[in-house]
Amino acid sequence: xxxxxxxxxxxxxxxxxxxxxxxxxxxxxxxxxxxxxxxxxxxxxxxxxxxxxxxxxxxxxxxxxxxxxxxxxxxxxxxxxxxxxxxxxxxxxxxxxxxxxxxxxxxxxxxxxxxxxxxxxxxxxxxxxxxxxxxxxxxxxxxxxxxxxxxxxxxxxxxxxxxxxxxxxxxxxxxxxxxxxxxxxxxxxxxxxxxxxxxxxxxxxxxxxxxxxxxxxxxxxxxxxxxxxxxxxxxxxxxxxxxxxxxxxxxxxxxxxxxxxxxxxxxxxxxxxxxxxxxxxxxxxxxxxxxx
Numbered sequence: 001x002x003x004x005x006x007x008x009x010x011x012x013x014x015x016x017x018x019x020x021x022x023x024x025x026x027x028x029x030x031x032x033x034x035x036x037x038x039x040x041x042x043x044x045x046x047x048x049x050x051x052x053x054x055x056x057x058x059x060x061x062x063x064x065x066x067x068x069x070x071x072x073x074x075x076x077x078x079x080x081x082x083x084x085x086x087x088x089x090x091x092x093x094x095x096x097x098x099x100x101x102x103x104x105x106x107x108x109x110x111x112x113x114x115x116x117x118x119x120x121x122x123x124x125x126x127x128x129x130x131x132x133x134x135x136x137x138x139x140x141x142x143x144x145x146x147x148x149x150x151x152x153x154x155x156x157x158x159x160x161x162x163x164x165x166x167x168x169x170x171x172x173x174x175x176x177x178x179x180x181x182x183x184x185x186x187x188x189x190x191x192x193x194x195x196x197x198x199x200x201x202x203x204x205x206x207x208x209x210x211x212x213x214x215x216x217x218x219x220x221x222x223x224x225x226x227x228x229x230x231x232x233x234x235x236x237x238x239x240x241x242x243x244x245x246x247x248x249x250x251x252x253x254x255x256x257x258x259x260x261x262x263x264x265x266x267x268x269x270x271x272x273x274x275x276x277x278x279x280x281x282x283x284x285x286x287x288x289x290x291x292x
Contacts, residue, residue, distance in 0.1 A: 002085065002086075003085070004083060004084045004085065004088050005083065008078040008083040008084050009078075009092060011077070011078050011083075012059065012060050012078045012079070012084060012089060014056070014059040015056075017055055017059055018051030018055045019051065020147045020151075020183075021050040021054065021055050021146070021147045022051040022151075024050070024147065024148045024152045024173075024176070024280065025046050025047055025151045025155040026047065026281075026284075027152050027283075028154060028155025028157075028169070028173070028284070029043055029046075029155040029156070029158070029159050030284040030285060031155075031156055031165075031172070031284040031288060032155070032156040032160050032165065032288075033287065033288045034159040034160060036159075039158075039159060042158050043158075045103060045106050046154060046155060046158050049100060049103050049104055049107070049111070049115060050151045050154070053100040054100045054118045054119060054122070054146075055147070057097045057099075057122060058118075058121075058122030058125070058146070060089060060092045061093040061122050061125075061127065062125065062126040062133075063078070063079055064089040065127050065131070066126065067079040067080055067089065068198060069191065069195065069198045069200060070194075072193065072194035072197060072198070073191040073194035073195075097122075097123075100115055101115060101119070103115075107154075109162060110158065110162045111157075114151075114153070117146075118146045118150055121142045121145065121146045121150075122146065124142065125139055125142045125143065133202075134199070134200055135201050136185065136188060136202040136205070136206060136212075139184075139202075140181045140184035143181075143184045144177040144179075144181040144183070144184060145177045147180055148173070148176045148280075149173040149176065149180075152172070152280075153165055153169070153170065153173050156169050168230075168234070168290075169287060172227060172230070172283050172284075172287065175223040175224075175226050176223065176227075176280050176283075178219065179220050179223040179224060179276060182215075182216040182217065182219035183216075183220065183269070183273055183276070185204075185212060185215070185216035185219070186265045186266075186268055186273070187269070188203060188205075189204055189209065189213075189261050190262075190265065192204045192209065203216070209261040209262055212261070213257055213265075217254040217258065221250070221251070221254070224276065224279055227240075227243060228240045228243050228247075231243070231283065231286050234286070235290075236286040236289070236290065239282050239285065239289075240286075242279075242282050243279040243282055243283065246275045246276070246282070247279070250272045253267065253268050254272065257272075
């Protein structure tokens with residue numbers, strides 16, 4: 001093979017991973033309180049930038065620099081399997097980075113700055129010399145900030161004509177970025193053996209799978225409870241109670257997950273995480289309904 005197939009390129013860019021930053025961008029749009037009329041082109045560009053461009057670029061970067069680890073953990077991936085021959089993985093990572101920057105210029109200075117920050121985090125996460133993913137604390141923090149907080153703030157700022165979002169939006173974006181750290185830890189349970197062999201200090205490698213599972217759950221739950229407290233303080237009790245209900249829905253799954261972390265991490269990701277991100281949208285609507 002001299003070049004990859006379209007299916008291999010699609011698999012490299014991992015469309016399933018695009019949802020979180022697209023959702024967070026939409027939350028920022030809603031939290032801004034600005035009516036979408038007349039701004040739909042900006043909203044669409046922002047959603048495409050968050051998912052199919054910046055997030056996809058980060059996936060390509062990660063797969064290229066993780067090809068040796070994937071050869072152990074996921075040998076069927078496009079690069080270790082040979083379906084992405086030569087240096088095509090690197091070429092696509094660079095191409096998607098350039099396309100992301102080009103698209104970001106349509107969103108003005110804030111959109112371009114956010115794209116630059118997100119792409120820098122993506123390369124720092126995977127590539128030497130920083131390779132933040134070598135330590136689960138730093139790597140997962142970089143992903144949480146990029147996928148959730150930065151995307152949320154970009155959506156809010158774009159709607160506000162480039163103005164800095166207010167302090168309440170900043171605070172919620174930060175809290176959900178912290179919660180996303182726990183979400184990212186769930187992804188590490190499938191690759192414990194390969195990570196250990198290749199010197200990647202993910203939290204399951206550092207703490208052991210049970211302690212890492214408990215840590216991930218606490219990191220997911222505590223920021224949501226902080227959001228609940230803030231919403232009660234901001235006189236939004238119905239939205240706060242809705243998030244409480246969503247947290248209770250997660251707790252039962254978390255209890256089962258801690259009992260068998262490796263086997264049940266995927267189930268918690270598939271069924272528990274959607275409850276968490278639904279709470280993000282509830283919080284965004286709470287902000288939208290508040291007077292300035």
